[in-house]
Amino acid sequence: MTNDAALDVGRLRLLREIGVRGSIAGAARALGLTPSAVSQQLAVLERDTGASLVDRSPRGVVLTGTGRLLAARAEEVLDVLAAARADLDRANGTLGGPVRVAAVASAALTFVSVAALALASEHAALDLAVTVAEPSRALELLLAGDVDLAVVDEYDYVPLALPEHVVAVGLHAEPLMLVTPKGWCGPRHPALADLADADWVMPPDEASCGLAVRSACRAAGFEPRVRWVSDDMLVLVRAVAAGHGVAVLPRLSVADDAAAVQLRRLHEPELTRRLTAVARASTLTRPSVAAVSAALADAARAR
Amino acid sequence: MTNDAALDVGRLRLLREIGVRGSIAGAARALGLTPSAVSQQLAVLERDTGASLVDRSPRGVVLTGTGRLLAARAEEVLDVLAAARADLDRANGTLGGPVRVAAVASAALTFVSVAALALASEHAALDLAVTVAEPSRALELLLAGDVDLAVVDEYDYVPLALPEHVVAVGLHAEPLMLVTPKGWCGPRHPALADLADADWVMPPDEASCGLAVRSACRAAGFEPRVRWVSDDMLVLVRAVAAGHGVAVLPRLSVADDAAAVQLRRLHEPELTRRLTAVARASTLTRPSVAAVSAALADAARAR
DNA sequence: GTATGCAGTAAGTTCAGCTTATGACCAACG
DNA sequence: CGTTGGTCATAAGCTGAACTTACTGCATAC
Missing domain, CATH: 3.40.190.10 (Periplasmic binding protein-like II)
Known part of the structure; x- marks a missing residue:
């Protein structure tokens, strides 16, 4: 009859996860449980608290006001527990x-x-x-x-x-490098403007790197002729090695394949990745x- | 191998209780468990945390530094959980x-x-x-x-x-009343000094009430002649009713037995209990x- | 229509955490 | 000196909470 059952932290964590994921199935995936388990524990929590914590909708669930309130407290509790763990790590x-x-x-x-x-x-x-x-x-x-x-x-x-x-x-801040096939002839200190007529190998515009290089090309006064697009840097480097064109890529992206291509530091402009x-x-x-x-x-x- | 087991709140509560009570047996009594259970859970907590949390001594235990640290975090966690429960109470x-x-x-x-x-x-x-x-x-x-x-x-x-x-x-603030046997003759508005020669019924000095009345008597210039001492107010009132002397007691203490004695408000000084x-x-x-x-x-x- | 996502229910299983029982240790006391 | 009463720890067994694997109902998408 009395609701002296203390709030269970496992269930609070679960509620928080439901709030973040927006569905019981999502929370279950995040917690490594079956949806059934999450559903059951949520039911227990709602019984414990005497309030409905989520609004059931055909497309997932949303926390009610009370649910959000409790989820916020859950966040606090989990933070303190993490801090306690941190204390212990520091201590020993x-x-x-x-x-x-x-x-x-x-x-x-x-x-x-x-x-x-x-x-x-x-x-x-x-x-x-x-x-x-x-x-x-x-x-x-x-x-x-x-x-x-x-x-x-x-x-x-x-x-x-x-x-x-x-x-x-x-x-780390690193320069973007001009990546060319081995034996490529060109200035030892290349500028972007020198590459206006080259064939290009480039990441897609959706990737920051692609957008950055394309913008730099435009700022240098030309639109690059793109022959090869991939969001996989490893693929790009091999495409350059195979002779499909030149590319401008961060140095680290080429690190493992440096031997297969020629790398020169790009001058004018000096592009960097942070x-x-x-x-x-x-x-x-x-x-x-x-x-x-x-x-x-x-x-x-x-x- | 990995200690990714989250700290359990039940065990934290237990640690806190051990800290407060100073012994495993005491904590067990407070938590309604057997000492065995507490000992086991503490062992698990020490394994979880990888630190020794209490110093065992033949006469109970004391928290180590790490133990106190963790107990303080436990206090925090329990406070947040209590706040969450409070939120829920307010909400519904x-x-x-x-x-x-x-x-x-x-x-x-x-x-x-x-x-x-x-x-x-x-x-x-x-x-x-x-x-x-x-x-x-x-x-x-x-x-x-x-x-x-x-x-x-x-x-x-x-x-x-x-x-x-x-x-x-x-x-509540209430006056101390002069309690006398029925039929006792005396001023309608008695002062403490009027009772210098009376026989007294009084709580012991260890009780605040006894100490307060005795101090008041001394301030009024006399040492009361005490005939009857008890720390039980109900006993005192009956002692007065039986004629063993007079008493000065808080009004509420006499409430249930008012019919058996005579009550007058004490003037000079007006003593109060808060x-x-x-x-x-x-x-x-x-x-x-x-x-x-x-x-x-x-x-x-x-x- | 079938297929695929969701949430909830039922039944079986596992394991954490309890109890009881017991032992070792120490201090106070007759 | 043994006895008594306190502590904590360990062993063994039991119970129940919380999981899993079903399976159902219900929407939406194709």
């Missing part, structure tokens, strides 16, 4: 727990990989997972709580829009996350 | 959950009783429990979290020392506790 000096990183491919394959291997060998309890994702997707994952850190890039001409409540740490680690402000207080962030910065600087 | 307008009150006997038997019956009939989900306790004991219970509200009294000459982090609400409800600041945010506090104030005012 061991880093532990899961840290999930989303990174753009070129970063993931270079310094993120290096940092991850170093951290894993140093802290056995640290459990690192890397997801390769484009910046926009990486930020989505960050906000949904699916990852703790996002390594994103930003180009000239294409400002990066950061959401609220996140903290950004600059990792790599940034982004975390939710609350997450960054976790020592393990902070340590990973620091390790990423170290590894990037060593480049 | 129903008061519920347990509210435990400690009160001095005279208050418990009069307005606390009235308020409790009224509240219970009005809010079925509200689950009220009253413990009769002296002020010092009541405040102990309050700080240990065994009760949510303490109704304590304060006399002239005997200031009440309130601990930190508590909030006091004045409930009744106060005390709650921990964090607890008072619970709507059910606030409602009980308000109901106590109402019932006291109706006196």
Whole structure:
């Protein structure tokens, strides 16, 4: 009769996830449970609280006012629990727990990989997972709580829009390189304007890199003749190697295939890509996350 | 291998209780568990956290530094959970959950009783429990979290020392009355000095009331000749009725036995007793506790 | 129409956390 | 000195909460 049953944190976490995902099935996927389990636990929570917490609609569910209220409290509770875990990590000096990183491919394959291997060998309890994702997707994952850190890039001409409540740490600034087939003749210090008549290999406009290079070409007074488009940098480099044209790409993106092509630093203009680690402000207080962030910065600087 | 197991709130509550009680057995009593269960859960928590949280000594246990750290976080978590429960109560307008009150006997038997019956009939989900306790004991219970509200009294000459982090609400101020056997002759408006030669019935000095009356007598220029001592007000009134002497007692303490004795308001000096409800600041945010506090104030005012 | 997404219900299974029982240890006391 | 009463820890068994795998109902999409 009395409702002295304390609110269960597992169920609160579940409610929060339902709120974020907008559906019971989505929450179930995020939590690694079956929708059935989520539905049952939600029913228990509604019985416990004596209020209806979600509005059922044919297309998923939405939190009611009370549901949102409770979900906000859930967020608080989870934050404190995370802070407690952080205290413990600090106290006994061991880093532990899961840290999930989303990174753009070129970063993931270079310094993120290096940092991850170093951290894993140093802290056995640290459990690192890397997801390769484009910046926009990486930020989505960050906000949904699916990852703790996002390594994103930003180009000239294409400002990066950061959401609220996140903290950004600059990792690395690198020049965009002119990538040409081996044996390509041309100035040792090429300018973009020299390439007005070349065939181009380029990322699509949807990718920041593609948009940045295309904008730079226009600013240099020509529209590039694009022969080959792919959002996969590895594919682009091979396309250049095969002679389909030239490309302008961030140095890290070419790192592993540098031998197959010719690289020259582009002058006039000097285009750069900035790599940034982004975390939710609350997450960054976790020592393990902070340590990973620091390790990423170290590894990037060593480049 | 990985310690991704989230900290369990049940275990955190347990740790907090161990910290407050200073022993596993004490925590077990407070939580309604066997010491065995507490010991096991504590072991699990220490395994989860990878740190030793208590120092075992033959005479109970004390929290280590890390233990205190974690216990403080536990307090935070429990506060947020309580706030969430409060939100829910506010949202659906129903008061519920347990509210435990400690009160001095005279208050418990009069307005606390009235308020409790009224509240219970009005809010079925509200689950009220009253413990009769002296002020010092009541405040102990309050700080240990065994009760949510303490109704304590304060006399002239005997200031009440309130601990930190508590909030006091004045409930009632009442005069101390001269209690005499029926048929006792004396001034209609008696002064304390008139009673210098009387036989006295009095609470012990350990009780605030006894100390206050004795101090008042000395201030009036005499040392009372005490014939009968008890810390039980009901006993004192009967002792007066039986003719063992006169007494000066708070009006509420005599309420139920007024017919057996003669009551006159004491003038010169006018001694008063102040009744106060005390709650921990964090607890008072619970709507059910606030409602009980308000109901106590109402019932006291109706006196 | 069939197919595919959703949420909810029923029944079976597993495992965390409880109890009881027991042992080891220490302090106070006759 | 043993006894008694307190502490905490460990072992073994039991119960129930919370999961899974079904399967149903119901919308929308093709």
